[in-house]
Amino acid sequence: MRIYFSLIIIILTTLTSCRKDFDTVPSTGNLQFSKTTVYLDTVFTGIASSTYMLKVYNRSDKDISIPSIALGKGASSKYRLMVDGRSDNNGKLFTNVELLAKDSMFVFIEQTADIIDANPTDLLYTDEILFDSGAYQQKVNLVTLIQDAIFLYPDRTPISGGGYSYENLQLDDTDPESKIYGFELSGGELHFTKDKPYVIYGYAGVKSGDVLTIDPGARVHFHDQSGIFVKNGGSIQVNGTISTTESLENEVIFEGDRLEPSFSETPGQWGIIYLAEGSTNNAFNHATIKNATVGIFVDNQDATTVQIKNTQIYNASNYGIIARKGKINGENIVINKCGQSSLACILGGSYDFTHCTFANYWSGSRQSPAVYLDNTYKQGDALFVSPLVQANFTNCIIYGLGNIELGLKRDSDTSIAFNYNINHCLIKFYDPSGQLNTNPLYTPFLNDNSNLIATNINSRDPKFKNSVKNNLRIGLTSAAKAKGDPAFIIAQDADGKTRTSPPDLGAYEHLNE
Incomplete structure (x- = not known):
């Protein structure tokens, strides 16, 4: 029996050593995303947002490595990321992120910004998630409305x-x-x-x-x-x-x-x-x-x-x-x-x-x-x-x-x-x-x-x-x-509509439908 199990281990080890599936190639800018822009709902100044999700897909037949995933505003960004369970560099920069063929991964996004960080004309705070750099770089926009209070x-x-x-x-x-x-x-x-x-x-x-x-x-x-x-x-x-x-x-x-x-x-x-x-x-x-x-x-x-x-x-x-x-x-x-x-x-x-x-x-x-x-x-x-x-x-x-x-x-x-x-x-x-x-x-x-x-x-x-x-x-x-x-009768209903006589029951005069 011991010989039998030893043989199985040898076979599995041999097969694993022969596999090339886990060898990755650099990303070539062909990632696909569940959204091209992630809109984080309105938040009050200084209060953290909920966590939002972006899904990243590798539709190719090859296991790839994404050299970098980073926020456009770098370490000063008010956004934070978690990539495939990782929160490297306070959620600002990730390097050599692997993504298997025909697979996907999750990017989770949070934000905490003050009104002074927002654009004064529209009160929007924006940034980008940058996948890779140079000719193969891809971007996903991030947008949040900051409300003063x-x-x-x-x-x-x-x-x-x-x-x-x-x-x-x-x-x-x-x-x-x-x-x-x-x-x-x-x-x-x-x-x-x-x-x-x-x-x-x-x-x-x-x-x-x-x-x-x-x-x-x-x-x-x-x-x-x-x-x-x-x-x-x-x-x-x-x-x-x-x-x-x-x-x-x-x-x-x-x-x-x-x-x-x-x-x-x-x-x-x-x-x-x-x-x-x-x-x-x-x-x-x-x-x-x-x-x-x-x-x-x-x-x-x-x-x-x-x-x-x-x-x-x-x-x-x-x-x-x-x-x-x-x-x-x-x-x-x-x-x-x-x-x-x-x-x-x-x-x-x-x-x-x-x-x-x-x-x-x-x-x-x-x-x-x-x-x-x-x-x-x-x-x-x-x-x-x-x-x-x-x-x-x-x-x-x-x-x-x-x-x-x-x-x-x-x-x-x-x-x-x-x-x-x-x-x-x-x-x-x-x-x-x-x-x-x-x-x-x-x-x-x-x-x-x-x-x-x-x-x-x-x-x-x-x-x-x-x-x-x-x-x-x-x-x-x-x-x-x-x-x-x-x-x-109360002359006006809850919507300010004039009641007729005899009036309808409840807080509202009836709709004509």
Whole structure:
């Protein structure tokens, strides 16, 4: 047996020594590429891009060696390469790169540049990948748009022995231990304009007596685990106005700081806009809030009512709006694709929603209905109960992929108020088991003939234009068309279009298609 294996080794060694397949010849400029120009999507100044890929092909019958692969701007280039798993010379220069016959290899590309590095006329930063030199040189162009921005972030202080200590935001002024990575806005930081986008790291706090004012057209971007925290006595005023183009030029947009198209609809990229207990005179108008963990958290607004109008909230990994003992007046609100509820009002409160579209077409598993009302709140083993003073829904749509998209829960102590009124609304409520149809908590809206109850998966479809892409406008054949109560009409819809009477349900007047 030993002789047998020895013979195999000798044969294999002989065959290998005779092969010429691994002998390479220099490249002769006949490489082919998956792209002639690699466009790296827009990035903010000083923030690294995503990694982009270029594929390089050797279509010839010979194994070749590429003498050099280099960046045109050399060591000073803001681009970095990884070639076939190698990151030589900080990703700037590679020599004698072998590529077998009829084979390919990957080149991965990243970039980190500042606005001063870009062309001042078009803000583009460019370079080239040079394959070989002289007569056989081939090029692939690299292009990135650099966007200037105002960066807001916590201060850091060097500490002995190396490293830094970072500024923290105290959430509750009466509790020194209630801290989170963040900072308090001050001075000119309390006024966001449309001149440049804002990029926030950590939580930006609005302290007592201060007002964060955000102008029409402002763009606010958040890094991971960042957001806005309006403290007791603080206020936020989001003052967007109607836009006339698809670019939403006058809308105030809140989203993450990754600008690549692959991140445009990714939930949970940043934290939350938190309106803490005691914050006051908070208002959102013509705002779009995308890809947060929670869009807006309204916490114990006993003094003033939060005004939320003409506002869209999409792709929240948890809730679109959650209110705990809150007070909200909402008009022309549109919420879709949330990991839990689009709207959750817990621990009671007082709410008025008119001409709102609360949909939930979340693509993953979801246990919560699109709209959830509860006069309790459990924290650990402690159960808190507070009156639901009112929850009025008028001319609204409550719909989604679930069977039952309106959930109600109250404490067993029926002396604690649980007041709601649903008038002229289209509601998805498919209860084939019949467990809820006779539940006295649900019968008021189910027995109200002004409401349209979608009692199976095919009936009374609002026929949204494209729920997957968050377009919840309705058409001529929608069940919601002309079913609203004229006594509660909001003159203009979320797009600024004049409503007719009787109005359509939801945030949008129907499209003529």
